[in-house]
Amino acid sequence: MSRTAGSYIRWTLALSAITGAIGGSILASPFRLGFDVQRLLGFPSCLPSYVYFLDYRKPIRAPKRGDYAVFSYPATNLGVGAREGQRAVKIVAALPGELVEIAGTELYMRGVPWAYDRLWLAKSISGKTVGDFDAKYKVPEGTWFAYGTEKESLDSRYFGPVEQSRIVGYAKPLF
DSSP: OOHHHHHHHHHHHHHHHHHHHHHHHHHHSSEEEEEOHHHHTTOOOSOSOSEEEEEOOSSOOOOOTTOEEEEEOOOOOSSSSOOTTOEEEEEEEEOTTOEEEEETTEEEETTEEOTTOOOOGGGGSTTOOGGGGOEEEEOOTTEEEEEOSSTTOOSHHHHOOEEGGGEEEEEEEOO
């Protein structure tokens, strides 16, 4: 083997080892960047930002109001949106013991109307009308109310509170 070929092989092996070590440490890290691909492609989206910093550190802490939680979707049986187990990012809008009321297209959290949003998605769900989602309840222990920021977001307004055990991490919108 020539000196040049041997040098090339050593450099290739060294760079492969370095790349593997860096890639492995990135994959082993609890931190990631997440992209809202739907928004980037020009489709309707449920997220308020294009890029997120994702934190998957264990153990997962209890959610706080205003957190952006990364969770696995529950079964919705609505025939729209994400399938059970797919990951999503939503805002933690209500915590255990807090009052949520859905009346027609109106949403009230802790007795306060969320006037900037309505139940737009209900019009798109086959076999459902807006009034089918009317509810008034206190968020049960061990659950939280997931809220999307876009008008057609599939969130707790349609499928109810989400179990805290479904949270896999938290996100921070970057831009």
